[in-house]
Amino acid sequence: xxxxxxxxxxxxxxxxxxxxxxxxxxxxxxxxxxxxxxxxxxxxxxxxxxxxxxxxxxxxxxxxxxxxxxxxxxxxxxxxxxxxxxxxxxxxxxxxxxxxxxxxxxxxxxxxxxxxxxxxxxxxxxxxxxxxxxxxxxxxxxxxxxxxxxxxxxxxxxxxxxxxxxxxxxxxxxxxxxxxxxxxxxxxxxxxxxxxxxxxxxxxxxxxxxxxxxxxxxxxxxxxxxxxxxxxxxxxxxxxxxxxxxxxxxxxxxxxxxxxxxxxxxxxxxxxxxxxxxxxxxxxxxxxxxxxxxxxxxxxxxxxxxxxxxxxxxxxxxxxxxxxxxxxxxxxxxxxxxxxxxxxxxxxxxxxxxxxxxxxxxxxxxxxxxxxxxxxxxxxxxxxxxxxxxxxxxxxxxxxxxxxxxxxxxxxxxxxxxxxxxxxxxxxxxxxxxxxxxxxxxxxxxxxxxxxxxxxxxxxxxxxxxxxxxxxxxxxxxxxxxxxxxxxxxxxxxxxxxxxxxxxxxxxx
Amino acid sequence: xxxxxxxxxxxxxxxxxxxxxxxxxxxxxxxxxxxxxxxxxxxxxxxxxxxxxxxxxxxxxxxxxxxxxxxxxxxxxxxxxxxxxxxxxxxxxxxxxxxxxxxxxxxxxxxxxxxxxxxxxxxxxxxxxxxxxxxxxxxxxxxxxxxxxxxxxxxxxxxxxxxxxxxxxxxxxxxxxxxxxxxxxxxxxxxxxxxxxxxxxxxxxxxxxxxxxxxxxxxxxxxxxxxxxxxxxxxxxxxxxxx
Numbered sequence: 001x002x003x004x005x006x007x008x009x010x011x012x013x014x015x016x017x018x019x020x021x022x023x024x025x026x027x028x029x030x031x032x033x034x035x036x037x038x039x040x041x042x043x044x045x046x047x048x049x050x051x052x053x054x055x056x057x058x059x060x061x062x063x064x065x066x067x068x069x070x071x072x073x074x075x076x077x078x079x080x081x082x083x084x085x086x087x088x089x090x091x092x093x094x095x096x097x098x099x100x101x102x103x104x105x106x107x108x109x110x111x112x113x114x115x116x117x118x119x120x121x122x123x124x125x126x127x128x129x130x131x132x133x134x135x136x137x138x139x140x141x142x143x144x145x146x147x148x149x150x151x152x153x154x155x156x157x158x159x160x161x162x163x164x165x166x167x168x169x170x171x172x173x174x175x176x177x178x179x180x181x182x183x184x185x186x187x188x189x190x191x192x193x194x195x196x197x198x199x200x201x202x203x204x205x206x207x208x209x210x211x212x213x214x215x216x217x218x219x220x221x222x223x224x225x226x227x228x229x230x231x232x233x234x235x236x237x238x239x240x241x242x243x244x245x246x247x248x249x250x251x252x253x254x255x256x257x258x259x260x261x262x263x264x265x266x267x268x269x270x271x272x273x274x275x276x277x278x279x280x281x282x283x284x285x286x287x288x289x290x291x292x293x294x295x296x297x298x299x300x301x302x303x304x305x306x307x308x309x310x311x312x313x314x315x316x317x318x319x320x321x322x323x324x325x326x327x328x329x330x331x332x333x334x335x336x337x338x339x340x341x342x343x344x345x346x347x348x349x350x351x352x353x354x355x356x357x358x359x360x361x362x363x364x365x366x367x368x369x370x371x372x373x374x375x376x377x378x379x380x381x382x383x384x385x386x387x388x389x390x391x392x393x394x395x396x397x398x399x400x401x402x403x404x405x406x407x408x409x410x411x412x413x414x415x416x417x418x419x420x421x422x423x424x425x426x427x428x429x430x431x432x433x434x435x436x437x438x439x440x441x442x443x444x445x446x447x448x449x450x451x452x453x454x455x456x457x458x459x460x461x462x463x464x465x466x467x468x469x470x471x472x473x474x475x476x477x478x479x480x481x482x483x484x485x486x487x488x489x490x491x492x493x494x495x496x497x498x499x500x501x502x503x504x505x506x507x508x509x
Numbered sequence: 510x511x512x513x514x515x516x517x518x519x520x521x522x523x524x525x526x527x528x529x530x531x532x533x534x535x536x537x538x539x540x541x542x543x544x545x546x547x548x549x550x551x552x553x554x555x556x557x558x559x560x561x562x563x564x565x566x567x568x569x570x571x572x573x574x575x576x577x578x579x580x581x582x583x584x585x586x587x588x589x590x591x592x593x594x595x596x597x598x599x600x601x602x603x604x605x606x607x608x609x610x611x612x613x614x615x616x617x618x619x620x621x622x623x624x625x626x627x628x629x630x631x632x633x634x635x636x637x638x639x640x641x642x643x644x645x646x647x648x649x650x651x652x653x654x655x656x657x658x659x660x661x662x663x664x665x666x667x668x669x670x671x672x673x674x675x676x677x678x679x680x681x682x683x684x685x686x687x688x689x690x691x692x693x694x695x696x697x698x699x700x701x702x703x704x705x706x707x708x709x710x711x712x713x714x715x716x717x718x719x720x721x722x723x724x725x726x727x728x729x730x731x732x733x734x735x736x737x738x739x740x741x742x743x744x745x746x747x748x749x750x751x752x
Contacts (some may be wrong), residue, residue, distance in 0.1 A: 070539065323740050
């Protein structure tokens with residue numbers, strides 16, 4: 001089905017906060033998951049008859065399990081600090097895309113059912129029943145949030161709308177009203193091993209083809225190993241890296257780094273996916289089950305290190321959640337986690353980001369580059385939201401900003417920053433994160449990319465930037481699709497390790 | 510003993526009980542509810558000391574709000590800072606002899622009364638003037654500001670327009686604290702002032718005023734960034750590993 005027509009917003013030299021345009025995105029919603037898709041991952045097939053009671057029950061359970069949800073639903077004072085911080089609001093003007101208004105869709109129901117004030121004087125405190133209309137608003141607007149956490153940076157209480165969105169999606173899933181895109185992908189990761197449904201043999205073929213390509217390009221036998229028992233490193237990367245453009249160029253970059261440094265590594269056919277859409281739908285069981293595949297693969301292959309490729313939310317899950325979910329990390333005192341932590345080499349951070357690996361090797365002088373090879377590129381860096389605001393690299397806070405930039409500056413001569421306020425912790429989401437990277441949401445994705453596109457235009461016009469590097473599979477896919485709407489070349493976006501790949505010296509070459 | 514004295518005595522006992530019991534319940538509830546995942550908004554401090562500092566900056570300086578919106582920050586810090594001074598000034602009604610620093614703070618607390626009302630007017634004005642904030646404002650948001658402004662204005666009125674017998678007011682509150690009822694001066698301004706204060710105390714644990722204890726329990730602000738170094742496991746999540 002063709003998406004409805006819409007107008008791409010104009011790129012302004014001085015970005016302005018839009019006027020409110022109520023209902024502007026009232027028709028935007030992803031496809032609802034079909035019965036088979038839902039049931040395959042343990043959710044009711046379709047909207048259950050007693051959905052209202054079930055949804056309230058589920059909310060009650062979540063309020064007992066998640067302090068974030070409970071505190072955030074109570075603490076908001078409607079100060080308005082967040083109202084101009086969401087890229088979807090800035091791009092659409094729909095007031096329900098203001099973080100506080102998005103939260104209020106749930107806060108109203110919370111007040112009505114779980115607070116004294118909401119029970120006694122609902123009108124006064126904005127309490128509402130969970131009517132079908134409100135439920136549909138949940139479905140629409142909890143699927144217009146990319147869980148990028150930009151609002152949480154600016155909230156005086158640190159209220160994180162992502163936590164509310166995740167709870168909203170979890171409740172919707174629990175009553176059979178989940179979205180197709182994420183739930184279908186979760187089914188695939190369980191059934192086939194990765195989000196794109198690429199089976200083991202096909203993956204082996206692809207990797208073999210890559211070896212031939214790289215050999216042809218460089219004359220060097222760079223390997224792309226899979227399921228190698230006893231390899232030093234297990235590389236877990238988003239499956240888009242295996243065949244999507246420009247993702248694949250970064251995969252080649254990782255392989256060249258390992259080759260040049262002489263580190264033995266392997267992919268796993270069982271865990272051929274770093275992405276974890278369990279996080280997007282806020283479902284702890286799915287989050288955990290998907291993460292446990294990595295644990296199993298690591299135990300089976302007997303690897304010493306686990307390294308994660310260029311993927312934003314995957315790095316959040318790996319960095320922030322893996323130790324909790326699977327024991328990949330350090331400092332455990334329980335048998336479950338200790339089993340794995342004893343196997344892993346604790347001289348290295350577990351897990352490590354590929355950028356941490358590469359930067360470490362660069363600092364130790366283990367990699368050599370021909371920086372001039374990147375001279376046709378004037379590079380800028382787009383901080384991916386999950387890396388920027390929900391993880392870290394290296395030893396000090398903010399390493400997630402410095403390390404990728406350091407790598408770029410080590411492999412390329414021309415580097416330019418985008419405007420402050422649009423980078424680092426204040427970075428704008430690409431517009432396609434959080435389980436929204438699906439064609440039927442293209443209007444939302446294009447409009448949500450507006451703030452980033454405005455910042456990009458500035459450095460394109462003023463400094464001639466022609467390459468925007470990033471370290472997220474979703475950012476890469478989203479920008480490739482969205483850049484042309486704003487009259488940019490889709491080939492402008494690429495990975496940090498794509499730049500590494502261009503400049504790295506292999507062997508005696 | 511006048512009926513008004515008995516009424517206000519009962520009101521303040523009830524309001525105090527509701528405020529403290531309600532807050533204790535909410536705080537215990539927040540503390541009891543686990544945060545199953547590490548979700549500090551990064552870059553975040555890596556240890557407890559850093560987290561304490563981050564929280565201090567958040568609570569004392571409104572750091573995040575400063576980054577976010579200078580107008581809201583300015584009005585917010587004006588109101589909260591002034592409120593703090595006003596509350597400190599009012600400690601003289603509850604201490605005998607008056608603590609030395611409470612004496613020292615008296616003149617500041619006096620001018621802070623105006624600053625507090627000015628801050629409130631600024632915050633309130635934004636609810637009308639700024640379209641986005643008008644959209645998100647509920648009746649209770651306006652009422653809360655009205656309540657606070659009412660307290661401030663009646664307080665200032667008693668200082669500058671229609672004095673009340675503050676020695677007797679102090680005797681009344683010291684009496685309340687010692688369970689020895691003393692007469693409250695008959696004064697309409699005072700009655701309104703005290704009624705609004707009691708109302709504020711009563712709604713505190715049931716309203717958005719919970720932002721005050723809430724911020725200390727906000728996982729994005731109170732967690733250290735150390736997930737790779739320490740295993741963080743909620744009790745209900747640990748149960749899953751037994752299957």
